Amino acid sequence: MFEVDPVVAREAQRRRTFAIISHPDAGKTTLTEKLLLYGGCVEIAGAVRGRKSQRAATSDWMELEKQRGISVSSTVLSFDFEGYRINLLDTPGHHDFSEDTYRTLMAADCAVMVIDLAKGVEAQTEKLFRVCAMRHIPVLTFVNKVDRTGQEPLAMLANIEEKLGIHAVPFNWPLGTGPDFRGIVDRLTGDAHLFDRNSGEQRIAFDTKPFAELTAEDIDPIVREQAAEEWELVLSAGDDLDPALIMQGMMTPVFFGSAYTNFGIEHFLHGFLKLCPPPQPRKSDHGLIPVDRPEFSGFVFKLQANLDPRHRDLVAFLRVCSGKFEREMEVVHPRTGKKIKLPRAHRLFAQGRETMDEGYPGDIIGLVNPGEFRLGDTICGGRQVNFEPLPQFPPENFAILRCEDTLRRKQFARGLEQLINEGAIQCFTRPGGGQAEPILAAVGVLQFDVVKFRLQSEYNTATSLSWLPYKMVRWIDGPADNLKDLKLPYSTRRVVDHYGKEAVLFESKWDVEYTQRENPKVTFSAVSSSG
Ligand code: GDP
Numbered sequence: 269m270f271e272v273d274p275v276v277a278r279e280a281q282r283r284r285t286f287a288i289i290s291h292p293d294a295g296k297t298t299l300t301e302k303l304l305l306y307g308g309c310v311e312i313a314g315a316v317r318g319r320k321s322q323r324a325a326t327s328d329w330m331e332l333e334k335q336r337g338i339s340v341s342s343t344v345l346s347f348d349f350e351g352y353r354i355n356l357l358d359t360p361g362h363h364d365f366s367e368d369t370y371r372t373l374m375a376a377d378c379a380v381m382v383i384d385l386a387k388g389v390e391a392q393t394e395k396l397f398r399v400c401a402m403r404h405i406p407v408l409t410f411v412n413k414v415d416r417t418g419q420e421p422l423a424m425l426a427n428i429e430e431k432l433g434i435h436a437v438p439f440n441w442p443l444g445t446g447p448d449f450r451g452i453v454d455r456l457t458g459d460a461h462l463f464d465r466n467s468g469e470q471r472i473a474f475d476t477k478p479f480a481e482l483t484a485e486d487i488d489p490i491v492r493e494q495a496a497e498e499w500e501l502v503l504s505a506g507d508d509l510d511p512a513l514i515m516q517g518m519m520t521p522v523f524f525g526s527a528y529t530n531f532g533i534e535h536f537l538h539g540f541l542k543l544c545p546p547p548q549p550r551k552s553d554h555g556l557i558p559v560d561r562p563e564f565s566g567f568v569f570k571l572q573a574n575l576d577p578r579h580r581d582l583v584a585f586l587r588v589c590s591g592k593f594e595r596e597m598e599v600v601h602p603r604t605g606k607k608i609k610l611p612r613a614h615r616l617f618a619q620g621r622e623t624m625d626e627g628y629p630g631d632i633i634g635l636v637n638p639g640e641f642r643l644g645d646t647i648c649g650g651r652q653v654n655f656e657p658l659p660q661f662p663p664e665n666f667a668i669l670r671c672e673d674t675l676r677r678k679q680f681a682r683g684l685e686q687l688i689n690e691g692a693i694q695c696f697t698r699p700g701g702g703q704a705e706p707i708l709a710a711v712g713v714l715q716f717d718v719v720k721f722r723l724q725s726e727y728n729t730a731t732s733l734s735w736l737p738y739k740m741v742r743w744i745d746g747p748a749d750n751l752k753d754l755k756l757p758y759s760t761r762r763v764v765d766h767y768g769k770e771a772v773l774f775e776s777k778w779d780v781e782y783t784q785r786e787n788p789k790v791t792f793s794a795v796s797s798s799g
Contacts, residue, residue, distance in 0.1 A: 276592055276628060277560035279353075283630030284544045285587075287357040287372055289397065290382035291390035295412040298527040299382055300345070300356065306537055307347030307354065344585075344632040352541055355632055367661045367691060367711050368570065370399050371643070374658055375569040375587040375632065378544040381409045381520070382527075385418030385445065389431040397432050402659075404517045408543055409436065410536055415526040417446035422498055425522065435519040437507050439539050440532065441499045442524040444491040451487075452524055452532050453479045453499060455509070462486055463531045514543055547630040550589045552646070552653040557590050559629035563650030564591035564599065566633070568641050569658065571690040582690075584641045586633045591649060593627035602652045603645050610647075611635055643691045662794045663694055663709035666738040666773060667716060670705055672730040683727035684719075688766050693719050696741070696763035696771065707763060707773070708733075709741060738773040742780055745770075746790035755786040769796055 290296040345356045357376050359369040373379060379400045383389060389397075400407050411424055419427065421442055428436040440452040443460060451462040460479040475486070479499075482492055513519035521543055525532025549556040557565060570585040586593075598609050627633050635641070644658040671680035684706065688695050693715050696707040710716060716733055723729045738761065744751060751770065756762065760783065761773045772792070774780045784792050 271562055272558075272560045273562040273591065274560075276562065276590070279592075279628035280547050280559040280630060282352050283355065283547055283628060284352055284378070284541065285355040285357065285376055285547065285630040285632070286378040286380055286540075286544055287359055287376040288380045288382055289359070289373070289393060289400070289407075291384075291387070291392040294382045294384040294387070294390070294393070295527045296382050299380075299410060299412065299533075300358070302527050302530060302533045303354075303356065303537065304345065304347055306534055307349045346631075349537065350541070353630070355630060357632065367715070369396065370661050370711070371569050371658055371691065373399050373403065373405065375585075376405065377547055377630065378406045378408065380540070381407050383409060383411050383424070383428070385411050385413050385421075385424060385524075386416060388419060388424065388427040394431060397434075399661075401432075401434075401517055406514050406517055406543070406545060407434070407520045408514075408540060409520045409522045410527075411522060411524045412527050414442045414445050414524050415447075415449045415529050415531060420498075421445065421524060422501065425502075428520065428522070432520075434517070435507065435513065436522050437509050437519055438502055439509065439521040439523050439543075440525075440535060441495060441502060443487055443495045448488065448491045449526065449531065450491065452535060453495070454535065460486075461532075461535060463529075509543075511543065515545060547589070551656045554651070554653045557653055557655070559590050561590040561650075562592075563648060564593055564597065565589045565646065565648035565653060565655070566593070567647070567655045567658075568643055568645045571641065571643055582636075582686075584635045586635055586647065588627045588629050588631045588633065589655065590629055593624075593631070593633060595625045597649070599647050599649050600652055601640070601645065601647055602654050603642070604640060608639065611639075642689055660694065660796045661711055663711055663741060664739060665711075665713055665716070666696075666707055666709045666736040666741075667733040668705050668736060669708050669719070670732050670734070672732055676727075676729045679727045680723065680729045680731070683723045683729060687719050687722060692722070695766045696773070699762055699764050699770065707736065707761075736773070737775050739776060740774050740780065740794070741771050742774065742792035742794060743769055743771045743796040744790050744792055746787075750787060750789045754790065756783060765796065767796075771796070 288296045288300065345358060347354055357372050359372050373396070379396070381393060381397060383393060397407065409428060411421070418424075425436045425438065428434065438455060440454050442452055443450045443462075451460055453460045458479055459476045460482055462475045477486070479496070509521055510519055514521060521539065523532060523536045523539055525536055527533065547559045549558045566586045566588045568584045568586055572583050572585070596609055598607060600606070601608050624633055641647075646653060646655045669684070671677055684695070687693055694709040696709060698704045708716060708719065720731050720733065723731050737759075743765070744754070754762070754772075756772060757779055759775045759779060763771050763773060765771055772783070774783070780792060
């Protein structure tokens, strides 16, 4: 049994660490900004927008973001609200999102899914939702842009349930939508919260009164009548918000609101604090590690080199899972078995850095020049533990990368090795090695651009890509004889990944199924664990 450290237990209890998932344009940036505004971080709130409009991008490789007008990196925003420390993991908001986004979800305890009332559940939201479902992390839903004409709120609930297969239970209900939108009614108290429209730049005061007592002065009686009917329907469906089902990812509480006009933000924040769980025990090779274990532990979920070209550094982002993190503490790195003194730690936001002296479960720490850390590595004090490896997400795009200048082969190899270790891209080679050019693979096409761009700007190496027709990879395992005599269609290619694990590239799902039938003793797995 572990002892319990009461300070760690108390600090962990007040941490809420989450990420926002959404399709581009649903309003993630606006919601982030408004949450920070309510958290009192007015300056940072401005910077979120600034970052999106690229004014804040100063580093070299952020050039790519500038050129493309997109965000390719994730950072963390922390703020205090009513005694809680809220850590918001920022994820890239582009269509062509990456494994980076997926992995960021591995470090979150909860996800907030932002949906545009007019558009419903869109493709990227769905993909990200599946990752949350796979990890059983609770998902809270914010239906945004209720001030704009969109779907009927009841249709919105049906849309979430049908597309995502999760039970959608409203936490509040909108009083009118589009131009009629006047506020929301709270499920728990039955009170109506009425808002004044304003510029959205400041907090807004609202009137609260029981829904049943609303007069024609408060709200157009027709709008009131319709909202009352819908609300009656929702309540009579008999589904209560059930924290246990939310925790298991079987139910999502739905909040209606409008980030742009501040309608429902404060209400959402209070509901979020009720429903987003504090940091949970994490699985390891020694069973579940409780957060209040006195010894520190954490894992690396993101590596990023050269965030700041003036320093040419590498930052490892660490999620604290148990105990207390202290500046320059001595820890164990179980993968190498070494004892190390942790380098300077930072809280990072965009280009800003602030030294961090301590951290508790749920916190995200940026370690500058951490040495030999790899994605998924555990770092701990006291008894050695290893957290579950990070899943490697199945890539959907494949290409051969060539170094254009033969004199720069060394730099090319060094740069590529760095980018692979960071998890920026996956790499496959022919079995048996040799000089063959590497096959790069990634979830999104944008990741290839990032690799080309960074090889050029950080390693001064020009590269070119030739696209390959493959669409999926399967890691193979089975008896040695069966692997040796694997029966493969011509359209496939046998490869090994960066960690020496054997795999096959396929052009279609049909090919995978055919090959599986031909080789019944071999397993073809869509996911491999890294490291
Ligand atoms: P992101 O791509 O998900 O980060 O989306 P943004 O936060 O940048 O929002 C996309 C667009 O929708 C912007 O023009 C916002 O001003 C607008 N928007 C965001 N929230 C709302 C809202 O609640 N109501 C309305 N009418 N527009 C909104």
